[in-house]
Amino acid sequence: MRSMISRWPLALVAAVACGLPKDADGALERIRDGTLRVGIAENPPWVVVNGAQVSGIEPDLTAELARQLNSRVKTVYGSETLLLESLHRRELDLVVGGFTDDSPWKREVAFSKPYHQDRQKRNHVLALPPGENAWLMRVEAYLHDNESRLKALPQ
Amino acid sequence: MNFGRRFYFPPDKWRERKRARRLALISLGVLTSTAILIYLTLGASEAMKTAWVDDLLGMIPPIVLLIAMQLELRKPNERFPYGYFRAVSVAFLATAAVLAFAGFWLLFDAVTKLTARERPALGSMVIFGHQIWSGWAMIGALGYSVVVGVLLGLRKRPVADALKDKALDADADMNRAGWMSEGAAIIGILLVGYGKWWGDAAAAGLISINIIHDGVHSLREVLADLMDETPTKLGGVEKEELPKRIKRAAEELDWVKKARVRLREQGHVLNGDVFVVPRGDDVKVTQIEDASRALARMDWRIYNLTVMPVSALSDDAVPKAADGH
Numbered sequence: 001m002r003s004m005i006s007r008w009p010l011a012l013v014a015a016v017a018c019g020l021p022k023d024a025d026g027a028l029e030r031i032r033d034g035t036l037r038v039g040i041a042e043n044p045p046w047v048v049v050n051g052a053q054v055s056g057i058e059p060d061l062t063a064e065l066a067r068q069l070n071s072r073v074k075t076v077y078g079s080e081t082l083l084l085e086s087l088h089r090r091e092l093d094l095v096v097g098g099f100t101d102d103s104p105w106k107r108e109v110a111f112s113k114p115y116h117q118d119r120q121k122r123n124h125v126l127a128l129p130p131g132e133n134a135w136l137m138r139v140e141a142y143l144h145d146n147e148s149r150l151k152a153l154p155q
Numbered sequence: 156m157n158f159g160r161r162f163y164f165p166p167d168k169w170r171e172r173k174r175a176r177r178l179a180l181i182s183l184g185v186l187t188s189t190a191i192l193i194y195l196t197l198g199a200s201e202a203m204k205t206a207w208v209d210d211l212l213g214m215i216p217p218i219v220l221l222i223a224m225q226l227e228l229r230k231p232n233e234r235f236p237y238g239y240f241r242a243v244s245v246a247f248l249a250t251a252a253v254l255a256f257a258g259f260w261l262l263f264d265a266v267t268k269l270t271a272r273e274r275p276a277l278g279s280m281v282i283f284g285h286q287i288w289s290g291w292a293m294i295g296a297l298g299y300s301v302v303v304g305v306l307l308g309l310r311k312r313p314v315a316d317a318l319k320d321k322a323l324d325a326d327a328d329m330n331r332a333g334w335m336s337e338g339a340a341i342i343g344i345l346l347v348g349y350g351k352w353w354g355d356a357a358a359a360g361l362i363s364i365n366i367i368h369d370g371v372h373s374l375r376e377v378l379a380d381l382m383d384e385t386p387t388k389l390g391g392v393e394k395e396e397l398p399k400r401i402k403r404a405a406e407e408l409d410w411v412k413k414a415r416v417r418l419r420e421q422g423h424v425l426n427g428d429v430f431v432v433p434r435g436d437d438v439k440v441t442q443i444e445d446a447s448r449a450l451a452r453m454d455w456r457i458y459n460l461t462v463m464p465v466s467a468l469s470d471d472a473v474p475k476a477a478d479g480h
Contacts, residue, residue, distance in 0.1 A: 018347070020288060020290065020291075020348035020349070021277060021288055021290060021347065021348040021350070022240065022348065022349050022350040023351075024274055024347075024350040024351070024352045026350075027352075040433050065410065083267075107273075111277060112279070113280075128276070130273070130274040130275070130276050131274025131275065131276065131347075131350075131352045133276065133277050133278065133288075133290075133347065133348070135276075136276060136279075137278060137279050137288060138277050140279040140286065141286055141301065144279070144286045
């Protein structure tokens with residue numbers, strides 16, 4: 001009994017080795033060489049909407065990430081509430097709108113690690129669908145790679 | 156105030172008692188370290204939060220046991236003429252209640268998570284500049300906690316056996332509940348890692364049923380103790396043979412015709428009465444005192460054993476089952 005208890009965690013770790021986490025719904029596989037569905041909620045200077053023209057810090061981040069993953073961006077405009085509800089239902093892959101980590105939506109969607117702290121000491125995050133942990137890891141890897149540039153944003 | 160003799164632990168039991176105290180102190184230290192470690196890796200995982208609360212609850216049994224062991228050595232006084240031995244029963248009650256509560260809480264938590272279809276988000280964390288999946292850090296913290304939980308539980312059992320200490324035995328159950336729920340959390344995090352979002356709630360739910368079983372079992376045991384149940388074996392309802400043996404020993408005394416015995420467990424010690432029907436009317440006080448001393452020596456736990464001469468044993472004086480008739 002004793003030896004069994006001490007052996008099974010090792011066996012499990014050996015069996016799974018690498019490649020974790022995976023997505024519950026296969027988001028990353030769908031996005032890579034596919035389509036990235038992005039919700040856009042206006043919140044200057046993070047997200048600036050000017051007619052059909054979208055700009056700002058977070059849309060720039062999204063475009064660069066999509067380039068890296070060779071995916072086509074499909075944008076959806078809407079209010080923060082509608083977009084985050086869609087995100088909770090996994091109808092979107094990413095929502096940008098200048099969200100901070102003290103958002104009350106914390107339990108409904110998955111927020112990335114903070115990529116920037118603004119002058120009001122609020123930590124800025126991107127919103128992702130819950131349970132898509134490989135996708136979350138990928139986004140956070142991208143933010144981590146650009147850490148120094150993002151920390152130094154003049155806001 | 157002290158009628159009759161004072162209670163002393165025999166030297167070997169005193170050593171076990173010291174060991175029990177040391178184990179309680181080690182438990183507190185270790186649980187503090189695992190609670191800190193799990194708190195640092197907590198993140199968004201509900202399973203980790205459950206394991207953390209479990210760790211905090213696990214500190215209650217060693218704390219109450221330490222207090223009870225301190226109290227039980229106090230001499231009887233005007234206010235507590237029977238001494239403080241029941242403090243250990245109170246510790247047992249607290250431990251059993253915590254164990255049962257932990258089980259129900261875990262089950263409730265798992266069911267709400269499953270019905271809410273909550274999908275846990277476990278992202279990355281950066282350690283020494285490397286980005287790793289936070290699940291690995293959680294599994295590391297939980298794994299450490301499982302190993303120390305198993306070791307603590309294994310060390311407590313033999314001491315609980317030697318002292319016939321039900322509170323310590325229930326504390327070992329609490330350790331087992333802790334490491335089992337942490338093991339479930341590890342499996343849950345791995346399942347989440349594989350994209351099976353329901354994994355950790357389902358694992359936690361299954362484990363909670365086991366913990367509830369232990370808790371309810373302990374509660375029934377301690378409530379029976381507080382109802383002055385006859386001494387029972389550790390972790391069960393099986394009656395001890397001791398009352399029967401004392402009855403037989405009493406009846407072997409040449410001045411005793413018949414005897415009946417009733418005993419009750421009060422923490423570490425046993426108290427009770429021996430009713431004897433003498434052969435003649437000329438019983439001496441010294442005979443009664445000698446009998447009381449001799450019978451009390453039959454088990455180290457016996458503290459107050461009153462030998463009471465009676466003219467006849469009426470059935471309503473002693474419940475028949477108490478001495479095995």
